[in-house]
């Protein structure tokens with residue numbers, strides 16, 4: 257009935273399926289053939305199927321990665337992934353509109369299946385430009401230059417308690433200033449190189465794509481986005497309700513003016 261309502265089945269084809277379902281002696285295709293009706297093509301997958309496909313592909317990608325935090329993240333994913341999927345009502349997000357395509361173009365040669373499933377699922381995710389940081393502390397460039405969408409979480413496509421897993425996007429050259437939070441956090445950058453440091457005053461370290469970054473609770477961290485938009489998988493494995501806070505540092509102006517690569 258849903259396929260008929262969505263225009264994938266004609267009324268005559270729907271009737272043929274009704275007849276076939278009432279008489280299990282033959283396949284529906286035989287009833288369709290007897291009535292001179294074409295066998296319908298498989299309809300395009302719905303939003304929930306696209307989100308599940310991304311979930312599956314992201315977990316497959318994580319399974320091949322080394323380092324701390326990956327196993328914890330996959331454990332949480334396994335715990336929640338089979339829950340019901342709620343797709344978002346499609347809505348525009350300026351950062352997604354401008355930054356996603358170049359990020360996916362950079363990802364596709366390395367991980368074509370992950371890039372394709374991301375592209376298909378992105379319109380059905382609830383993209384948020386986080387507004388919990390005081391804007392004078394986090395800075396205008398980051399406040400308006402990023403977006404994230406949770407796949408699994410307390411208000412995500414797939415519900416979970418005290419766990420968050422999703423996709424994060426930041427515009428080129430933006431500085432995500434020094435900050436910290438109680439939640440243990442895994443970043444898996446899908447693009448790169450980007451800059452990182454783990455405490456105000458510490459040196460900036462350049463890391464390539466596909467090199468996970470695990471932040472234990474309260475570890476300060478900063479991200480300086482390179483020439484390509486920063487696209488990553490992120491996860492918080494606990495204490496997700498505790499807010500992040502900004503850690504002041506005197507060298508933000510120089511880091512914001514810096515251009516990597």
Ligand SMILES: [Fe+2]
Nearest residue numbers: 437441471477
């Ligand atoms: Fe963080």
